[in-house]
Amino acid sequence: MRSRARAAALALLLAAGPALTGCVSALVGPAPEETSSPAVASPSPANSPAASPSPPVVAGTVTARDFSFEPADFTAGPGAVVTVTNTGTTAHTLTAQDGTFDTGPVAPGATATVTAPGQPGAYAYLCSFHHFMRGILTVS
Template sequence: MGALGLVTACGGSPPRGPASRGITPGAGQTLPGRPGGTGPASSIPVMPNTATAPPPRSAPATPVGPNSVAIKNFAFHPAALTVKAGTTVTWTNQDPEPHTVTSQGQGPLRSATLASGASYPYKFTTPGTYKYQCSIHPFMTATVTVTQ
């Protein structure tokens, strides 16, 4: 007797595949995995490859002017800026997410929520160190130092 309890005519292995189970194609049909058949030999569905390549790395944030701060990749660039009193600093959101420019503690910086592409200018008139953050993402922090 063969491995599946079938008697084989030549003492070899028992037949395998769809034909051994009594499955035969009808007129104009084919069986996957058989000569002349189409498709994979397995009954497991084959899913198309839907994986995509990772997005290209974005370019580093670049301020849009000499007294500018870019908001990109959830950070302020530069994180430390020094300007003279009377200078206007402009923050521009280059992220697809909204951000703010908000003084830490008491301070003059209080932007509205900046959508992607929006800017916030502020004129510094008093020397000092101004620490600020994004109120939506408090881990984003930076400093403007104002000199005489």
Template sequence: MPFSFPPGRARIAAATACALVLTTLLGCSNGGGGGGGETASTTTGPSAGSGTQVTISDFTFQPASLTVSPGATITVVNDDTTTHTLTATKGGAFDTGDIDPGKSATFTAPSKPGDFPYDCTIHPFMKGTLTVE
């Protein structure tokens, strides 16, 4: 027996809810590790590496704004239930590539001072800023 959606607005709401659930469950992926900029390494464990850390949890970067010295090592820990990235939005200054749940990645901050906005390329509503000074 096939599933049928209710008529009218309820149909749109039901279809939207199904799409959101599927996107969350499947952890949509951009299929690549990004390109250009600083390279990142992925490790296992909740807090691999030392120094400055950004944690991804509940589809947010914590902290969303971070100030570091030029060339600092930044560890990104994915404590969420789906894959994420932390990727500079302009100029390819850094990109962690895909970080699976429970994993972490590190990257090196740019050597030149400035503000570097970033997002998750899989979930672009996730935003933050890395300030190098």
């Protein structure tokens, strides 16, 4: 286990966070769902029409891998839905530190969603299994 080296790599990834924010803005923007994206492939089994009268807009996608989020820092509109895809080989969660949102365990290869808080602000989150996996969801 070369966890020390891994931690160093993670630190580098986190340092790159602000640079990644630009990418997310593009994701979060008004861009209509383009069918060309190979990563989308969402079968959405939980397509319950009775659930919500006005479905919130899709804000973007975060990837949880071993052992970081990409992008770690991202922006979503109030109440927007963020899709979390786990491309790693172990389960991860995307959990607000204040408990506002939580995917619960996301198995390798699985996808989950969280709903961004309705109140603008910066919400720190982490993986409840690996507390060094962290990021910030900015609601604005």
